[in-house]
Amino acid sequence: MPIRGRLATAAAAAIAGLVKAIGLTMLAVTLLVVAAPSVTEASADEAHASADERAIRDAVDQWIVALNAMLNGDPEPFADIYSHADDAYYMGAEGTYRVGWDAIYADWQAQAAKSTGGTVTAIDVHVMVSGDMAMAAHITRGQVRTPDGSMNENDVRETSVFRKKDGEWRMVGHHADGIPYWEEAFDQ
Structure with missing residues (x-):
């Protein structure tokens, strides 16, 4: 060429x-x-997203901060996010049912005293707001140290109810249940 x-x-x-x-x-x-x-x-x-929806998402973030503090022995952050009202309630994943701030906080103090460490995060957060009431549902995924020192990985379904009072959102209700329990109960 x-x-x-x-x-x-x-x-x-x-x-x-x-x-x-x-x-x-x-x-x-x-x-x-x-x-x-x-x-x-x-x-x-x-x-x-409304300012209220963002405020509820922020409250869920603060809930996770409080849970992580409690898992490491400090229940105090709950006092900043939870309503101190007599009609507030808490249904823990371990089966507790408490009504009124004093009973709720005493439960968290007892849990914190027994805690040996761990970390959790919220995933799949879903928020609904209607007027001065709101709810958030999510999965809390974490690792919790058991008394023998081993780490237990688990997922917990959580639903929180919030009430807006004087321009501030406070958690007034919380329900949690461990997913493994239900998986085991229905797999038999």
């Missing part, structure tokens, strides 16, 4: 490579442009 032909072939190959690279770049840009609205939509949905 004459030199001019080889140069033309090389130039054509270079141009084809450039077109391919540009094509891939354009494909990537197109994918970003197409995908961007879904990211933007999620952000817009989050931006449209």
Whole structure:
């Protein structure tokens, strides 16, 4: 092949490579442009969440902070997020049922005194707000140290009820149940 032909072939190959690279770049840009609205939509949905919904999500975050403190011996953070009202209630995953702030806090103090460490996180948080009442449901996933020192991994279903009073949301009810119990009960 004459030199001019080889140069033309090389130039054509270079141009084809450039077109391919540009094509891939354009494909990537197109994918970003197409995908961007879904990211933007999620952000817009989050931006449209009411201030009350955001406040309840923040309260769930504070609940998890309080649980982690209790698992490490400190029940005090519960006092900041839970209502101190006589009609507040707590139904713990271990089977307790307490009504009134004094009984609830005494339960948490006893749990904290027995706690030997652990960490939890909330996943799949679902929030509903209606007027001055709200609820949040989620799974609390964690690792809790047992008295023998081993770590127990578990998931707990939790539902919390909140009441807005004087512009502040406080937890007035909480129910938790351990998922493994129900799995074992119905697998038999």
